[in-house]
Amino acid sequence: MTDALIRNDDRLRGSSIIAAIKSAGIDIVLSAPDIFTSQGLLFPIAKDKELRLIRVCKEDEAVGITAGLYFCGRRAISLVQSTGLLDSLNAMRAMGLEYRQPICMLVGLLGKEPDLAPKDSKKVGVSIIEPVLDAMGITHHLLETEADVPMIKPAIDAAYAKPEPLVLLIGRRPNAS
Amino acid sequence: MMKRDECFEILARHVTPDDIVVAIYSSAFDWITIRQSPLNYIFTGAMGLGASHALGLAIGRPDRRVIVLDGDGSLLMNLGCLVTVASVAPPNLYHFVSVNGTYEANGGHPIPGKGVVDFKGFAVSAGYPNCFAFSDLRQFEKDIASVLGLTGPVFAALTVEQGKPSVLDYEIMHGAKTREDFQAALNAK
Numbered sequence: 001m002t003d004a005l006i007r008n009d010d011r012l013r014g015s016s017i018i019a020a021i022k023s024a025g026i027d028i029v030l031s032a033p034d035i036f037t038s039q040g041l042l043f044p045i046a047k048d049k050e051l052r053l054i055r056v057c058k059e060d061e062a063v064g065i066t067a068g069l070y071f072c073g074r075r076a077i078s079l080v081q082s083t084g085l086l087d088s089l090n091a092m093r094a095m096g097l098e099y100r101q102p103i104c105m106l107v108g109l110l111g112k113e114p115d116l117a118p119k120d121s122k123k124v125g126v127s128i129i130e131p132v133l134d135a136m137g138i139t140h141h142l143l144e145t146e147a148d149v150p151m152i153k154p155a156i157d158a159a160y161a162k163p164e165p166l167v168l169l170i171g172r173r174p175n176a177s
Numbered sequence: 178m179m180k181r182d183e184c185f186e187i188l189a190r191h192v193t194p195d196d197i198v199v200a201i202y203s204s205a206f207d208w209i210t211i212r213q214s215p216l217n218y219i220f221t222g223a224m225g226l227g228a229s230h231a232l233g234l235a236i237g238r239p240d241r242r243v244i245v246l247d248g249d250g251s252l253l254m255n256l257g258c259l260v261t262v263a264s265v266a267p268p269n270l271y272h273f274v275s276v277n278g279t280y281e282a283n284g285g286h287p288i289p290g291k292g293v294v295d296f297k298g299f300a301v302s303a304g305y306p307n308c309f310a311f312s313d314l315r316q317f318e319k320d321i322a323s324v325l326g327l328t329g330p331v332f333a334a335l336t337v338e339q340g341k342p343s344v345l346d347y348e349i350m351h352g353a354k355t356r357e358d359f360q361a362a363l364n365a366k
Contacts (some may be wrong), residue, residue: 028236054236054265056229057257064226064258068233071218071360076233094222099356 010145014040014174017106017143018048020152025075026104028052030062034081036108040174041079059084063091066103075160078105082129085167089136096165097136103165104156112171118142133167140167179314180340181275182207185246187318188273191325192244195366197234200246201227203281205350206343208246215362219350225254228262228272235267235329238363242325244271249296250280250288256299262330263304270329272300276336300332312336 018041021029029045031053046053056062062078069076080088085107096103111123121127133140139159141151152168159166181204189212192198197216200208205219218234221227227247235243252258252274262270278291288294297310307327311317317335324333349355 054261056261058255060223060226061229061255061258061261063223064221064229065233065236067222068218068230068235069237070233071363072234072237073364074233074237091223091226098351099220099222099353 010147012040012143012145012148012170012172012174014044014176016146016149017041017152017170017174018044018051020149021077021106021156022050024153024156026051026077026156028054028069028074028076029079030054030056030065030076031079032056032059032062032081032084034079034084034108034110036081036110036173037079037106037170039176041106041170044176045079058087060088060091063088063095063103067095067099067101070101075156076104077156078103079108080105081108081110082125082169083110085129086125086132089132092138092165093136096138100163101165102156102159102163104159105165105167106170107167108170114172118169118171129169138165138167140169142169142171144171179312179317179335179337181277181335181337182211182340182343183314184275184311184317184335184337185211187314187321188244191321193242196242196244197231197238197363198244198246199227199231199234201248201251203339203343204246204248204275206345207340209349210343215358218359220356220359224251225258227251228258229255231270231272232258232262232265232267235270236265239267239269242269242271243267244325245273247272247274248281249274249276249278249294250283252296253288253290253294259300259303259305259332263300263306266306267330268328271325271331271333272305273333273335276334277338281339296334297332300334305330305332307331309333310336
C-alpha cells in the first residue's frame with residue numbers, strides 16, 4: 001500500500017501510539033533521537049506530562065536502564081532508530097534473551113519504502129532488521145497504520161507476562177497529531 | 178597501591194543492609210565474598226552497562242542508595258553513561274570505578290590509555306557534581322563516610338591493583354536464582 005492509498009484517518013498518529021503505551025503502564029521513555037519519529041513521537045513525548053523522558057547518549061544504555069527499572073516494578077520503553085537497535089543487540093541478547101527481561105523498544109525504520117515490506121526493502125539497514133530479530137527469537141510487530149495501534153498494549157502486556165523482549169517496528173513516519 | 182578487595186572491605190563497613198550494590202565482573206566477584214546480600218546486583222549482562230542498570234534502579238527506588246562498583250575497562254565501553262547519569266542526576270547514586278588499567282576479566286590486557294586516562298576528569302566533565310580520586314587506602318578509609326553522605330550522583334575513581342584472587346563463579350553471576358533472590362529482597366522492603 002502506498003502512502004497515497006492510505007486514507008488520512010488511517011495514517012499512523014503519534015498520539016495514538018503514546019496513548020497505547022500509556023495504557024500498557026509505560027511511564028518512562030528512553031530515547032536517542034531518530035529523524036523518522038522525531039516530529040511524530042519524540043517531541044510530543046518530551047511535552048507529555050504523564051511520561052518521563054530520559055535522553056540517552058547511546059541506545060544500549062536504555063537496555064540497562066530498562067532492566068534496572070523492571071526490577072523496581074516500573075515499565076519503560078525505548079524509542080530508537082533501527083541503527084540504534086542494531087547497536088543494542090548484545091545488550092538485548094544478555095538482558096532480553098539470557099536473563100528473560102521485558103526489554104521493549106519502539107524502532108523507527110528510517111529509509112523504509114512505503115510500498116515495500118521491510119524484508120523487501122532496497123536498504124540493507126531496513127531489510128535485515130526482521131531477519132535479525134527472527135534469528136534472535138525476539139518477538140516483533142510492524143506498525144504502519146492506525147489499524148496496527150491496537151496491537152501495542154497486548155504486545156507490551158505479553159512481553160511483561162512472559163517475560164521476553166519486544167520490538168515494535170515503526171514502518172511509516174507517524175503524524176504529530 | 179591500594180588493593181581492590183581492601184578498598185571494598187572498607188566500603189562494606191559503610192554499606193547498609195538496604196543499599197543496592199551494582200557490581201561489575203571482577204569487582205563483583207571480590208564484592209560478593211565481602212558482602213553477602215541478595216541486594217548485590219551482579220547480573221549486568223553486557224559490559225559497560227553497570228551505571229545504566231544502576232540509573233534504572235536509582236530512579237525506580239529513590240528510597241535506597243544505589244552503589245555502583247564499575248571497572249575502568251567496562252566504563253570505557255560506555256562513557257556516554259556518565260553524561261546520562263549526570264543529566265538525570267539521581268541523588269541516590271554512588272559510582273565507584275576500580276582503575277587497574279586492565280581488562281582483568283578478559284585476560285589482563287591493558288586498557289587503551291592505561292596510565293593516561295583521567296576517570297575523575299571524565300566524570301567532572303560529564304557533570305557529576307561530586308567527584309573524587311583515591312589512591313591511598315588510609316585516605317579512602319578516612320573519607321568514605323563523608324563521600325557516601327553526599328547527595329548524588331557521586332563519582333569516585335579508585336586506583337587499585339588486584340588483591341586476593343576471588344572465585345570466578347559465573348553460575349552465581351548469570352544464574353536465575355541470583356536475580357530471583359534480588360527481586361524478592363527488593364520487594365520485601
